[in-house]
Amino acid sequence: MDFIFSQLAGFGSALVSLTADPLTYLYLIASVFLGITFGALPGLTATLAVTILTGFFGNKIPLDYSLIALLGAYVGAIYGGSYPSILLNIPGTAASAATAMDGYPLAKAGRGGEALGLTTTASFIGTVIGTLTLLIFVWALLLVSKNIASPEKALLALFGILLSGTLMSEDLVIKGWIAGLIGLAMSMVGLDPLLSEPRYTFGWSYLLSGFQVVPVLMGAFAIPQIIDGLRHVEAGKILALKGRILPNLRSIRRYLPTIGRSGVIGTGVGALPGVGEDVAGWVSYGVGKTVSAEGDKFGRGSLEGLLCSETANNACIGGALIPLLVLGIPGSPPAAALMGAFKINNVIPGPTIDPEIILRVVAILVMASLTMFLMGLFTARVFIKILAIPQTVFLPVVMVLTTIGSFSVGGGINDLYLMLGVGAVAYFMNLMKYPIAPLVIGVILGGLFDETFRRSLFLSDGDLSVFFSRPGAAILLVLNLGLILSQLPAAKRVFLRLKGRSA
C-alpha cells in the first residue's frame, strides 16, 4: 500500500510542476487540437501525427515539452478517429474501425450528439484507466526488469517483432514476419555495435551511422499514406449532429461497467509488444458482443458496442507505454514513433530509464486526456467542420511537413533520400498487404537485438544454452517457438481438431 501511495505522491508532484508552467498549456492545447484534427481526417493516422511531430519537436525543445506535444497528439488522434466513424461511416484511424459499426447507425437514428458525448467521456475514462495501470504496473515491472539480462532482452526483442508480425498481418502471417525481418535487416546497416565493423555501407559514409529513426518513420508511415490518399474520393455526406453532446450522468453510470471492462482489455492488449489500438478496439468489441446482454444489437446502433471499441483504443495508449518504458519495446506503432523521439533525445527507454520521466509521462497523459475531454465536449463542431476538407488538399501539405521535419532532425539531404527510399518500399509492401508496423519495430529493435544476442554469446563463450538455461530466457524462448510453431499448418490442424473435440 505504501508503494502505491509513494507512486501517487510522485505523480502528484509531477502534475503540480507541469500545471504550474504556463507553456505546458500552450503545447497541450495545440498538440491535442492537432491530434484530434489528424485523427478526424480520414487518410491521416495517429502514428502519422506522432511521427510528424517527432520530426518537429523531437529534439528541438526541452524533453518535457516534446513529450507533451507527442503524447497530446497521440491521445487526441486516437480519440479524433471517432468523428468520421460516427458521422461519415469512414474510420478516421484504423483504431476507430469498430466504432463505425455502431456509431454511424446511431448518428443516422438522430443520436449523433449522444454518441459523440459518450464516446468522448469513454475515451477520457479509458485513457485514465490505461494511465493509472501504467503508473502502478510500470514500477512492478521495472523491479522485475532489473533481472533481465542480454539473453532475455534479445529474445524479448525477437518476440516483439514476431508478435507484431503475427497480429498486424492482414493477409498471411508469414508476411508480417518478413516485414519484421526486413526491418531487422535495415537496422544492420552501419557500424556494428560491438566491433564497429562496417556492414552494408557500400562505401557511402552516410550509412556508417546506420539508418536514422525519424526518416525511416516518416518514410514508412507518411509516404505510402500520401501516395495512397491522393485520389479522387466522392465526399461522403456528413450527418447533421443532432442532440446535445454533453452526456448525462445516468447514461455514464449505466455504461460504467462496460467502460471499465473495455479499459482493462484495451490496456492489456496495448501492453503486448507491437500490437496497436486497432487490435485493442476489435478485441474489446468482440468480448463486448459475447458478454453483453445487448450483444445481438451490436452493429445496429448499440451504445455499448460503440463504447467497447472507443474506450479500449484510448486505454491502449497507457498499455502501449508499459513495454516501451520498461523494456524499450514499443507497444504500438505510435509508441514506436514515440521511441524515435526518446532516441533522438538520448533517452534510452528500459530498465535504466530515469523514474522521473515515467512520472512525467503519466502526468502528461492525465492532462492530455482531460484536455481532449474538454475539447471534445465543447469544440466538437469545429472538428466536424474539418471533416469536410478533401484529402487531396491536406495531403500535399503533409508531404511538405514530412520533408522539412525529416530534414531538420538530422540536418542533411541524405535523410530525405532515405525517407523516400523507405517510403517507396513501404508503399509496395502496403500494396501487397505486408504490415508496416513490424518493419518499423524491427528497425527500432534491431540494434538492441544485435547487441544483446551477440553479447550473450560473447559472455557464454559461444554456448547457445545461455538462451534456455536461465528461467526468464527459457520462458521467452518457448514463447517465440510457440508463436512460430502455432502458425504451421500441422499445428493449426491439431488446434482445429482439439477445438472440434471440445465443442
Next chain:
Amino acid sequence: MDKIDETQVMRARDFWASVVMIAVSLFFLWKTSEIPLWGGNRAGVTGTDWYNSAAIVPLFIFGGLLVLSLVLLVISIRSGGAQNALSGVGIGWDRAEVFRSSTIGLMLLAYVVGLVPRVDFILCSGLVITALTFGFYGGYTQRALIACLAVTFAGLFAFVSFPAQADWNAHGDDWVTLILWIFLTLLVLSKAGPERVLRYVPFIAILAPLILVCAMAFGFRQNVPARGGLIFKQIEYHYYVTLRPLWKD
C-alpha cells in the same frame, strides 16, 4: 467470388515478391560472407571466435528471410500464383492506378532529389502543393499529367543544371520553378469557378511552406533546406538585419 479473385491476385503478386526477396536475400548473404566469420582479422582484432563476428546476426536475418521467401514462393505456387503471375490481369494490373501512383511517385522524386536541395523551399513546396492538389483533386487524368510534367521538369532542370553541391545556391532553377508555379496557379484559378476548393490552393501553397520554414529556421533555430534560395535568403536577411534589432536592441 470477388474475395477469391482478390486472393488469387495477391498470390500472383506474392510470387514476384518472393522471387525478388529470394534474390535480395541471396545478394545480402553474399555481402555478409565478406564479413569475417571464422577467425580472421576483425576491426584490428585477430584470432577471435565465430560468436564475436559481426556477421552472426545478419546471417540469421538474411537466412530467415530466404527461408520465409521460399515458403511464400511455395504458398503462391500451390495457390496458382505462378500461373497468373505472367498476365496483367493475374497480378491485378490497373492502368489508371499505375498512372496515378507513378505520376505521384515522379513528383515526389523530383521534389526530394531535384528541388529540395537546390531550389528555395517556399518556391518548390508551393509548386508541389499546387501540383498535387490540382493534379488529383477531382480525378482528372489530364490535370495529373500536366502537374506531373511541371514538377518533373522543374526537378530535372535543377538536377541537370546544378548537379554539384557547390552550385546549389545559384538561382536559375529558382526562377524556372517560380514560372512553373505561376503557370500552374493560373491553371488552378481558371478551374476554380465550379470547384470552389481550388480557390484556396494558392493561399495554402504560399502560407504552408512559408510558415513552416520560418518556424523551423527562426523559432526552432534549425537548419532548413536551400538557405540561399531566392525568397528565403531575403527573409533571413531582413529577419536578422531589419526585424531582430527591433527587439534585440
